[in-house]
Amino acid sequence: METDGEPAARAGAERGAAGPWSVVVPLKPLALAKSRLADAVGPAERRGLALAFAQDTVAAVLACPAVRDVVVVTDDRPAARALEALGARVLPDRPGAGLNAALSYGARAVRERRPRAPVAALNADLPALRPAELARVLAVAAEFPRAFLADAADIGTTFLSAGPGMQLRPAFGGASRSRHSSSGAVEIRLGGVPSVRRDVDTEADLRAALELGVGRWTAARCRAVTRTAGGTAGHGAERGTAAG
Numbered sequence: 001m002e003t004d005g006e007p008a009a010r011a012g013a014e015r016g017a018a019g020p021w022s023v024v025v026p027l028k029p030l031a032l033a034k035s036r037l038a039d040a041v042g043p044a045e046r047r048g049l050a051l052a053f054a055q056d057t058v059a060a061v062l063a064c065p066a067v068r069d070v071v072v073v074t075d076d077r078p079a080a081r082a083l084e085a086l087g088a089r090v091l092p093d094r095p096g097a098g099l100n101a102a103l104s105y106g107a108r109a110v111r112e113r114r115p116r117a118p119v120a121a122l123n124a125d126l127p128a129l130r131p132a133e134l135a136r137v138l139a140v141a142a143e144f145p146r147a148f149l150a151d152a153a154d155i156g157t158t159f160l161s162a163g164p165g166m167q168l169r170p171a172f173g174g175a176s177r178s179r180h181s182s183s184g185a186v187e188i189r190l191g192g193v194p195s196v197r198r199d200v201d202t203e204a205d206l207r208a209a210l211e212l213g214v215g216r217w218t219a220a221r222c223r224a225v226t227r228t229a230g231g232t233a234g235h236g237a238e239r240g241t242a243a244g
Helices: 005-016 043-062 077-086 099-113 131-141 176-182 203-212 216-229
Strands: 021-026 067-073 089-091 119-122 146-150 157-162
Touching: 021 043, 021 099, 043 067, 043 077, 043 131, 043 216, 067 077, 067 099, 077 089, 089 099, 099 119, 119 131, 131 146, 131 157, 146 176, 157 176, 203 216
Parallel strands: 021 067, 021 119, 067 089
Antiparallel strands: 119 157, 146 157
16 A cells, blocks of 8 residues: 655655765654744644654655755654655664754765765755755755855755765754854855745744745645644645746
């Protein structure tokens, strides 16, 4: 019997198999994720949204032709099963020392298999992510030893890359744009890639993502939240029906 994730996993694997990039996506336990949405939704809905964001992010990354594979670092077992169903390789968070340690661990795991692989780190909360926009970012990133993309607020970071032979050296969290710049990574200044910059921490962020057009898991979860609580916005376009 075919599950909802199986078609996406096969399609993503077929489209991404020829790409050079490995993408590492960190995901904290769902019970701890998206705490800033607590004022908008209850605990169960918040956990569901965090998982939906990750599912839409990973599915879009796997559908990007520049991507070879996705490594998710998480200790959340339900999330691990859902993301494995999409085609991601899931690793337990053995360092257990926060976001940047998890990203470094995932990058090392990639390089154990492919020592010369270009590696990118990507936030797990990009529910509007479009494969074509990610491909544009990766094409620019390939020109530099290390590169990053600022978030929509121009304060944080949603994307960081390291070319062959380079260490990732992640410094995510808070005002990470300035830290990544100070570390020598080149800032990617590229228009027309809003979906790669639109991470979701607050209800306002989620509304902005919905306006861009989110993936099917987030769209379905938002519809469910709207039906049960009448709160969080559920009126944006689903990514499958939006342009790009």
